[in-house]
Amino acid sequence: MTLSELQAKIKSASDKMRADDNTKNALKYLEQLTWLLFLKVFDSVEEERQTFAQIDGTTYRPLFREKYRWGNWARSRDLTGDKLITFVSDDLLPYLRGLSGSPRAERIAAIFAEIRTVMKSGYSLKEVVAIVDSINFHAMDNHHAMSVIYESLLAQTADAGWSGEFYTPRPVVESMVRIIDPKLGESVYDPCCGSAGFLVSSATHVKPLVKTKEQAATFNSASFYGQESGEIAALVGTMNLILHGVEDPQIVRRNTLEQDARNISPNEQVSIILTNPPFGGTENPQVQQNFPSRSAATELLFLQHCMAKLRDNGRAAIVLPDGILYRAETAFSTVRRRLLNEFNVTAIVRLPTGVFPTAADTRTNLIFFSKGGRTERVKYYQVPSPLGKRSYSKTNPLTADTLAGVEAWLQDGIADEYAWEVDYDTIVERGYDLDIPWPGAGEISDASAAGERIESLRAQLATLLELTDALSASHGDLDSYPLSPAVELAGWVVETGRRAGSQVPDRFVGVSNEGGLTPFKGAPAKDTSRYRELRPGDFVFNPMRVNVGSIALCRREEEAGWVSPDYTVFRLSGDAPFDPEYLLMFLKSEQGRVEIDRESRGAVRRRLYMDGVRKIKMPIPGDRESWAALISSFTSVRRHLRELPTVSFGALSSFEAAVLDPRDSVDTPGR
Template identity: 30%
Template sequence: MSRQSDHITQKLWSYCQVLRDDGLSYQDYLEQLTFLLFLKMADERETLTGEEQAIPEGYRWSDLASAQLEGVELELHYRHTLEKLGREGGMLGLIFEKAQSKIQDPAKLRRLIVDLIGAEDWSSMSADVKGDAYEGLLERNAQDVKGGAGQYFTPRPVIDAIIECIRPQLGEVVMDPACGTGGFLLAAHEFLKGLNPDRDQKRHLRYEALRGVELVPNVSRLCGMNLYLHGIGPDAAGDHDPPIETDDALRDEPSSHAEVVITNPPFGKKSSITVVNEAGESDKQTITYNRPDFWTTTSNKQLNFVQHVKSLLAIHGRAAVVVPDNVLFEGGAGETVRRNLLKECDVHTLLRLPTGIFYAQGVKANVLFFDRKPGAKDPWTKQLWVYDLRTNKHFTLKTRRMTRADLDEFVECYHPENRQDREPTWSEDTPDGRWRSYTYDDLLARDKVSLDLFWLRDESLEDSANLPEPQVLAQEIADDLRAALEEIEGILADLGT
């Protein structure tokens, strides 16, 4: 992040502490900033280009920032503005759908408009500066364990390593069916910009190359704004559809396909909805998706997302999916999905991620890489290469954060230039090597076709001198307990308790 974008992030974030005294969460504050930033930049763009903005007269930044509006009158006008713009289409609809004012103090709203948003000349900043500043706010929001959006935020070092392995190309469509705040799509955009696109390719990159779906409207608007600030998607007055759609990606078969699918589906095994009966009692009901393109019907949403990603891919398309451990070893539907995935796709790489790297804690995750292939008699998977970045690795979000350098060996072993030239680092003579392969027959011979593969000696189990620092060890224990509790809650939900 540049010094200018870091300064803006610090300035905007500092006022959040004032609003928290009024009961606003980080998420609420970030939403209000999103609404006001969009209005301000639409106003600046009209001044800069002379083109009339799509925001209706009477509901523009100049109306909101008018010196005549004070107190209750300002608060009321702001509410009416959000309601009006929420009924519009395009980018306006994406950003303002179901928008509500959460700022109860008109004086603080006025200060937010005049002293913070209004004091900056946003049109003079590059897309990188504006985008980096906003992404900095999103990451700070994710760090708030209680009320933040950690479950929608994938660590940037992991994203960058995945993109470097997948290597999207100009002209391809990159899709994220659980896009959260847009980390994967932005990293793909940055990678594609570095390939020196020509004029037509730049246009495709802005309007057509990136597509995302997000279930939660509040997160969808943050993603839309994040992309918009990086110069992705149409202006409010554009003829193109927004790059983000607010929907349940699992509901229907995909209407189009993508050459690249990269995603980190939401944590938690079960998809459920809360139902309130006539007596006012609430109950959670498990959701299953009966889709003809799925190999099996299950309430496990991670298994559903793996099946959905396969359906989203064009033939010879490439995918990288972050999945929890249960996807690798769970029986029943899990075994059915793994058998079919190995047969119909080339499942070529598995990255075992370390614990302590996600803001949403208690997660043991992996990245599964596979390519979709045309129908064939023989299975497409010949060899699965596994990189173990978990055993004897200890990271925390505070004292030992993962960096991109921690994934350098994995990317080198992945050999994105030519996967046929891979060489293992593990052998009988080098038992500490983290990179080895398993044949299709090896995998099929395992109980339930489990892909939960590990071979390294866990030093902490053999020698107390090799134990990590107490705070790291305590965090790992807490993560294990959270994961176990989630499993138990899933069982209780199935039992109707």
């Protein structure tokens, strides 16, 4: 049976149920259709187990008594009309609610304890049962198909509580599971599990490792955990795991975000997190109080929940929208800093548009991280758009082959043209902005890439607009950026920059008026003994030109070196109540230049000495995190403005090529 044939049968059954007085509501008919499908598939699984037992010369005893197995009551010609309704309501459902004696039996009993929906017309119910009975679920692929169908149906049913949630394509799910590589004995968790696609794929990945009864007990009851707020989704997820051999899946129906992420104990933490949280939604202020960084954005709250739930040496893979990478609001910036400094972000896979059919224009990423140590280097991968098209779609979906390069890069370190790496210092220099575009995009000039280049331009413009909107909102809410009265820098600045002496400097550094560090282009003096050493974390300025912006902050090892003996080098003390970036911003501001002029000395050529630096008065930020986020947003906007011309001219050139010579768009080498 093909997927389209199965979809047609599901639609036919749904249409009949919508016409019944008891199941007109979407939640009602979806509930009944779900448990009918479950009983049908469960019976198919039981038949398979009996067949395999006979082949092995053993005996398998089905869980249900013969009277209540699908094949007996669903195919009975005597059970129709009122008799069928009476049997289902007064006999079958009470029996299922009373199952006991094993974890599997008790889990099924718990499922049916919540089931109350039965169609009013026994004749219509008989027709629906016949449709379900005609579906052949013996093939495991059809078990997966049931999950796919339900996720796609529910995703289109806003009144069923699934608005804002996107079905995760199976190639993406399975690739994420292979990269994370769950092992037997590790706890796998999805905080918004839906129909349990990630958990089912993880169970399929782990199941071949089960060899003993003890291992089977761990697999069945202590490996797969999920939370889901939707009633139907939680029901489907539990059933789906049972159908895939997990006898006692630990799925809890609850709003995950109502759990206090600030107080999760070690025994509540898990080994592995795999999830695609709902994004684009909002949460109320009461729920936001459960998180270290408050935000209405559900995607940011779910990311914080995952960070709190991951145990030491645990691994996580999460689907998240582009905004997580660059949004400049305090909460987003703070969470990115925590993620990079308290976790090891190992990889970011950038997906093109159209991967999620129900949200075709949403740009998403797969973010992989582990708990233990700071981020050192991040592997990036740009999944290419389909050949000759702007994006993927329902008729042209993403395939497993498309993700082969991702797995080769993240698992084996085998890079292709879509792979690159970015080190931690570069990310810090960018203001913790993780929205790093594929560097190879600028190298593609043929007409076949026009669509992809123009799409990149659209994304860049949208990002810039979102960042400037955030700055505008910050300007309209200056109370969120409190400042204490101005005080002297005094003991918070310490002069550094030891002299070279007998050491021969290996790299000379200059300072531009724009405040950047650059390799010194002139010839150094013959006597280099008085040159000053510049290390990461140091400030350096030209004492006679600091009032026009000739001051810089050394942020990374690659910028370090030796500066002119006439320059001044200093750094902040460890107890300074502000960040180096904040001090740099102030010293380069108009107010900062006024202070520099006031403290400079000299009748002919005024210069700023270290004593003058200590006397500079500066307002102290009342909230370091909010100011750090604001400064990061300035950095991001400047960077996007610098990059935009390159992207836009490249996109326009590709488009011109496509118009002038459309034949070039037929083939693209290496794609």
